[in-house]
Structures are given as structure tokens and as C-alpha cells.
Amino acid sequence: MLRNASCGDCRRWPKPMTVLPGSGYARVVDVGGCEGKCSGTNQECVPTVNFSVAVNGPNGALLIDQIKECGCQDNRCYRQNYFESHLELKVGNNGSVEAVHKLIDVGRCVGACAGIMLESICYPSPDLCWLRTAPQKSTCAPVSSSTSIFTGLDGSLVSIATVEECGCITG
Numbered sequence: 001m002l003r004n005a006s007c008g009d010c011r012r013w014p015k016p017m018t019v020l021p022g023s024g025y026a027r028v029v030d031v032g033g034c035e036g037k038c039s040g041t042n043q044e045c046v047p048t049v050n051f052s053v054a055v056n057g058p059n060g061a062l063l064i065d066q067i068k069e070c071g072c073q074d075n076r077c078y079r080q081n082y083f084e085s086h087l088e089l090k091v092g093n094n095g096s097v098e099a100v101h102k103l104i105d106v107g108r109c110v111g112a113c114a115g116i117m118l119e120s121i122c123y124p125s126p127d128l129c130w131l132r133t134a135p136q137k138s139t140c141a142p143v144s145s146s147t148s149i150f151t152g153l154d155g156s157l158v159s160i161a162t163v164e165e166c167g168c169i170t171g
Helices: none
Strands: 011-013 016-019 027-030 033-035 043-057 060-074 078-091 097-105 108-110 116-118 122-124 129-132 136-151 157-170
Touching: 011 060, 016 060, 027 043, 027 060, 033 043, 033 060, 043 108, 078 136, 078 157, 097 157, 108 136, 108 157
Parallel strands: 043 078
Antiparallel strands: 011 033, 016 027, 043 060, 078 097, 078 108, 116 136, 122 129, 136 157
16 A cells, blocks of 8 residues: 555555356456545556466466556556566576576556647648648557567577557657
């Protein structure tokens, strides 16, 4: 739970969800939720740290998102921590091989982009408008990313894209 003067009363609350109900694989997972008021203007109580948990099913593992922490964020586009767990093959100094869990913050972009990024344009000129382009709305999306590379269980290199920064883009 996250509470402080600058954040108001934003907190994480438990939200149990039954995954694969009615099957032999049914499991209750606390996916969490965020609620509360934020003291800043244009701020909302939103998830700030998410994880995914694997639930075994008839067709293999199913990944379920879990909210771990909540906080006040401006009602705009921002990068949210989002962790994925992968198995990595590690070779020790003595030649022993073991599978270890590698936790990677791949991030994701959440939030809103206020208004319109590009206004409509008149052709051939603003004074003589024969054709007006449609205004383009912007969306919250990655503007820079990187790659995390490690050795998978089968010995091949695994490449995971990670979001470094988010922004409002058009198109």
C-alpha cells in the first residue's frame, strides 16, 4: 500500500479472480486494483508496478497480470514497470549448468495523451481552404526501447524487447 502527503489516499486493494473456473486447473489469483484520491490536479490513482504470474492450464502456462503497487500519476502517458520472469541457462565456473529465473522489467506504456497532437491543415493555404486534413489523435506508445539478451534453456539466445521511455505519438 502506498500512502503519502503528495499522493493523497491512493492504495492497492485485493481483487481475487478465479482463473480457468470449472476446470481441474482452477486457481484464485489476487490480480489487485487501485483506488483512492490523489492530491495533485490531473492525477489519478493507477498501477505503478505490475507482475505476471503463470497459472498452469490444459494448454500450458497462462500469464495473468497482477498489480503489485499503486501510486498517483499525472493523467498522461508514462512508463509503467512491468516484470516478466524467464528461465535462463547459467553455466557455473566448475562447468555445472542450471536454470535460473531471470526477472526482466520490460515496461509498458499506459495513460492518456491529452487532446490532439496535430491540428488539421488547410490546402493550399490557411486563407484559401479547399481541402482540410483530418486532425490526428495521439496515443501513448514506446518512443525508445532496448533489448535484453540471455541464453534460453535450449541453449539459444533469447531476445526480449524492453520499453525505456513512453510518449504521445500520432499515426
